[in-house]
Amino acid sequence: MVVRDPFCGMPVDPEKSKFKVEVWGKVYYFCNERCMHGFLEAPRIAYFSMEIGIKSEIPTYSGGLGVLAGDTIRSSADLKIPLVAVTLVSRKGYLKQRITEKGEQIGSPDEWNPSKFMSLLPSDVRVRIKGRDIGIRAWLYEHQSLTGGVVPVVFLDTDIEKNAPEDRAITDYLYGGDDKYRLKQEIVLGIGGIKILEALNLNIKKYHMNEGHSSLLTLELLRNNGMNPDKVRNQCAFTTHTPVEAAFDKFSYDTVQELLESEYPLEILKEFGGRDRLNMTLLALNLSQHVNGVTTAHMNYSQKLFPGYHISAITNGVYSYLWTCQYFRKLYDKYIPGWANEPELLVRVDPIPDDELWDAHLLAKNDLFNFCKERTDIELDIDILTIGFARRATEYKRATLLFSDLMRLKKINKRGKIQLIFAGKAHPKDLGGKMLIKKIYDYMTQLKDEITIVYLENYNIDIATKLTSGVDVWLNTPLPPFEASGTSGMKAAHNGVMNFSVLDGWWIEGCIEGVTGWSIGPPPDEIIGDKERRTRELDDLYSKLEYIIIPTFYKMRDEWMDLMTNSIGKIAYYFNSHRMMRRYVTEAYL
């Protein structure tokens, strides 16, 4: 058996290799001494994220933020960026979703067994919450790339015997519970995470906070650096994901003092985290040298919210290999060899013959339809224009915008038939989000003789790969400026699926009207009232569907093939996480 040297990626025979070390309870083999030392002593980036989406079986993510963290890890492993990721084990996941015939979401715990996928690390550490010492142990998951790169992912877990029952539950539910529960989780993630990395003796050069949930790590770093904020700033990078003030993670100082007591001086907290309440975004912002938003538009919104701070933009991307379906991978391998490691090459999509592209698309569409039939017993028609909409069910995403004028929708469907596939979970406390699901089910009934509509339960990474490759058009209708980035449309583009979206987040950068897809509503710099916005959006939504998208799909297949090609060559080549991570390395990490 041959394994790979985790430092240089070269194959080594474990039987013959003289260079092996046991770290974190695992044996690694190297081709020479230099690689072994390089691996052991390499300065690493510690990437902190409350949620990480590695695969569907590890349900420790709720949506785009976690999937982005997963794609960050996947690309880092391929590119051999020396990263170690830290997150919570979330033993009961986010939620498992079932939907009744009437459209009511029933959520239940999504329990999983960490020992099936990972090994327990020898170290454990303690954090103080409410005057009690709480033990934290850690699980190690190793993400291995085919290039030989490895990214360790550390999952923090408080479910150990010596902890009180209440404390054992801290790492149960992702985004579950009240404010106090959340703050406890953030103490475990930020402060516990730093302590675990210390216990593992890693040489950490930069701490990257993926959203503000892990900002408390800066307090522990302050303490370790003689309360010198400049020293801490030198070690920290922060990516904000929230575009509006109301959505920032904030805690009252009463709650903070109740849980943290006087672990860290209150004056320090207020100086860096805000006078009235502890604002996690502000804390990270004040103690990070590098701060970035996730698209250019999001950088601009953030800059307005925080005048005086320097905020740059690193536009998100998706991990090309995972988000390209098997049929398109085969095509790219044949015509664009090397694409998976260098997705920029997708710009050279033109040599792929139209008929091969279309066949690959139909195979992906067929797979999706078989999956829908299996799950819902609803039969979809492969020849019909199919529109997909899947993401977290929450109000600003406006999943029901397409149904605003049912008469118009019915009329359009007579000119050229459409089918719709939806998916998405609502947070258990998000009544508006649950209502959206209920409304889609109502429309399903109202339209059942005319438009086939499928709602897939329990949206996850597996379903997302099928959906973003198997529909013809990917619809996104967020209310600006709430979509900081959005990434599912980038996944669609990797599979030649056309984007039809509101101009917010990444689509402002991705959309070339009529070339890479179509926009809905006014451009982002136009100042416009709510009512007028809605009118313009509905007008685009229905008119472009009726007069551009449907006729092109049904009557101008050559033009449609050009559009599919553009989606790959003008979107996927750029909106991928390899490009994103190369930028993090040169702009945030080095």
Ligand SMILES: *Cc1c(COP(=O)(O)O)cnc(C)c1O
């Ligand atoms: C990509 C992805 C998302 C993010 O979708 P957006 O439309 O960008 O919000 C959410 N959930 C899952 C499972 C995904 O794969």
